Every structure is written in structure tokens, then in C-alpha cells.
Amino acid sequence: MTQTFVAVKVDGFAARSRPIQVLLWGAMYDVVRLAAADARLPWHDFVVGERADGVFLLVPGPTSPADLAGGLVSALVQRLRDHYTVGGDHMRLRVALHHGLATEDAHGWAGGAVNVAWQLADAPVLGGVLAAAIRAHLVLIASDPCFDGLVAPGPRTFDTDTFRQVRVATVDGMDIAAWIYVPNYAVPPGMPPQGLIPRRAARQEPADRCAVGASTVGKTGNGDNIFNGG
Numbered sequence: 001m002t003q004t005f006v007a008v009k010v011d012g013f014a015a016r017s018r019p020i021q022v023l024l025w026g027a028m029y030d031v032v033r034l035a036a037a038d039a040r041l042p043w044h045d046f047v048v049g050e051r052a053d054g055v056f057l058l059v060p061g062p063t064s065p066a067d068l069a070g071g072l073v074s075a076l077v078q079r080l081r082d083h084y085t086v087g088g089d090h091m092r093l094r095v096a097l098h099h100g101l102a103t104e105d106a107h108g109w110a111g112g113a114v115n116v117a118w119q120l121a122d123a124p125v126l127g128g129v130l131a132a133a134i135r136a137h138l139v140l141i142a143s144d145p146c147f148d149g150l151v152a153p154g155p156r157t158f159d160t161d162t163f164r165q166v167r168v169a170t171v172d173g174m175d176i177a178a179w180i181y182v183p184n185y186a187v188p189p190g191m192p193p194q195g196l197i198p199r200r201a202a203r204q205e206p207a208d209r210c211a212v213g214a215s216t217v218g219k220t221g222n223g224d225n226i227f228n229g230g
Contacts, residue, residue, distance in 0.1 A: 002099065002100060002101055002102075002113075003058055003059070003099070003100070003101075003102050003113060004058070004059040004063075004068065004097075004098075004099045005056065005058055005059070005096075005097075005098050005099070005100075005102070005113055005114065006056070006057040006068070006072070006095065006096070006097055007054060007057075007094075007095070007096040007098075007117040007118050007120065007121040008028065008032055008054050008055050008056075008057070008093055008094070008095050008096075008121070009051075009053050009054035009093065009094040009096075010024050010025065010028050010053050010054055010091060010092075010093060010094075011092040011093065011094050011127060011130050012092070012127075013025075013052070013053035013054075019087070020086075020087050020089050023086050023087040023089075024087070024091055025052075025053070027083055027091055028054065028055070028091060029055060030083070031076065031079045031080060031083050031091075031093075032076070034075075034079055035075035035076040035078075035079045036072060036075070038075035038078070038079065039068075039071035039072045039074070039075040041063060041068065041071065041072060042060060042062075042063065045060035046058065046059060046060060047060075051118075054094075054121065056114075056117070056118070058102075068097075069097055069142070069158075070158060073095060073138070073140055074183075076093065076095065076137075076138055077137055077138060077183050080092075080093065080137035080138060081137065084137060091137075092130055092136070092138060093137065093138040093139075094121045094122075094126050094130065094139055094141070095121070095138055095139070095140045096117050096120035096121035096126075096140075096141050096142075097140065097141070097142040097143070097146055098113055098116045098117040098120060098142070098143045098146050099113070099143070099145070100113030100143075101113055102114050115170070116143060116170070116174070116176060119170045119171070119174075119176075120141045120143060120168060120176065121141070123141065123166075123168045123178075125166050125168065125180070125192060126139055126141055126180065128191075129182060129188045129189065129190045129191060130182075130190075131190060132189035133185055133188065133189050133190065135184065135185075136182045136183060136185065137183075139180065139181070139182050139188070140181045140182075140183075141166075141168075141178050141179065141181075142163075142178060142179050142181075143177075143178050143179075144165070144176070144177035144178055144179065147163065147178070147179040158181060162181060162182075162185065162186055162187065162188075163179040163180065163181045163188075164180055164187060164188050164191055165177060165178070165179055165180075166178055166179075166191065166192065
């Protein structure tokens with residue numbers, strides 16, 4: 001079935017010492033949970049999975065993905081302002097938004113959309129943007145069909161002209177077009193040259209759905225991972 005996924009990753013997590021990692025992970029989880037409450041999202045209805053450096057949210061069907069994109073990101077920014085320093089270290093987040101096909105079995109959720117969300121959050125270009133955006137607490141990346149189907153038509157929480165397009169190559173052979181946004185920046189800094197094109201100029205054809213099989217996403221590959229809910 002088609003699902004909406006949010007991947008939240010602590011930037012630079014692996015470079016921290018184990019005690020700092022423990023503090024950062026707990027603070028990150030609290031920030032995400034409290035931000036969902038601030039955005040009036042039904043946290044108790046989310047499927048929440050845990051990874052060593054982040055959390056994975058499967059959004060319940062009745063939740064508007066457009067409201068999710070704006071409301072949750074805005075609430076995360078505010079919460080991070082209050083919890084920016086953890087154990088003497090800084091916590092900054094990478095947030096990825098994707099909507100696509102996944103299936104549930106006895107072990108959790110599997111499918112191309114699960115992989116896409118995590119690999120977008122892990123994309124090196126996202127780390128480069130956040131490193132250059134020294135004033136930012138987080139960076140958002142939305143897959144291209146998700147941007148057209150969920151972010152752009154939604155409430156004007158974002159100025160969509162501040163998004164810039166990139167292409168992300170994944171380990172399973174996919175070539176994904178996606179859009180990067182940094183709160184309070186007119187243009188995401190640290191972008192590769194091909195990502196400097198404004199949204200209006202970059203758009204070649206509208207995506208008519210928000211799914212893995214849209215034209216801007218290549219082959220799904222054969223190595224789909226299993227996601228185990230935490």
C-alpha cells in the first residue's frame with residue numbers, strides 16, 4: 001500500500017563519543033515526539049521505528065501529509081532552538097519526507113519507499129548543505145513526487161521558491177530527484193551547481209502522484225531492506 005514516511009537522522013552522529021550519542025539520541029526522540037504534539041499530529045497513531053542515529057515515522061492514513069510537511073518541520077525548528085545543546089554538543093537534524101509503496105509483514109515494513117526515505121536522509125549532499133548552513137538547526141529533503149504532491153500544494157508554511165533540486169544516487173541503483181530546504185535561508189547553501197536552479201526553472205513536467213514509481217525515480221532495485229518497528 002502507499003504510505004507516507006518521515007526519516008529523522010541526527011547529523012554527524014557517528015563522529016560523537018558513545019556517551020554523547022546516548023544523550024543525543026534521547027534528546028532527538030523527545031524533540032520529535034514533542035514537535036508532533038506541537039503540530040497537533042496524532043503521535044499515538046504513528047508507527048515509530050528506531051535506528052542507531054535516528055527514528056523512522058510511518059504516518060497514519062488520516063493525517064494530511066501536506067499538514068505534516070509544514071507543521072512538523074516548523075515545530076521541529078522551534079523545539080531544536082530550545083534543545084540545541086545536548087551534553088555540551090550541538091544537535092542538528094536531517095529530515096527526509098517520502099510517500100510511496102511499502103508492505104507490512106510479521107517483521108515490520110519493507111519496500112522501495114522505506115529505502116528511499118532513509119537514503120535521502122543519509123545523502124552526502126544533505127550533510128554538505130547542513131554544514132554550510134551554520135545558522136540552521138535542521139535541513140529538509142523531499143522526494144520530487146512528494147514535493148509536487150504534498151509540499152507545494154499544501155498550506156503556505158514554506159516559500160517553495162526557496163527549495164532547490166538535487167539528484168541522489170542510492171546504493172541500489174536508483175537516481176532520485178529531490179528538493180532541499182533550509183529554514184530561514186533564501187537558498188540552501190553548499191549546493192552542487194546543478195542544484196542552484198530555482199524550482200520554476202527546474203520543473204520540466206508535473207508529477208501527477210506521490211509514489212515511488214513516478215517518472216523522476218528510477219528502478220527500484222532488488223535489495224529492499226526490512227524496517228522493524230521499534
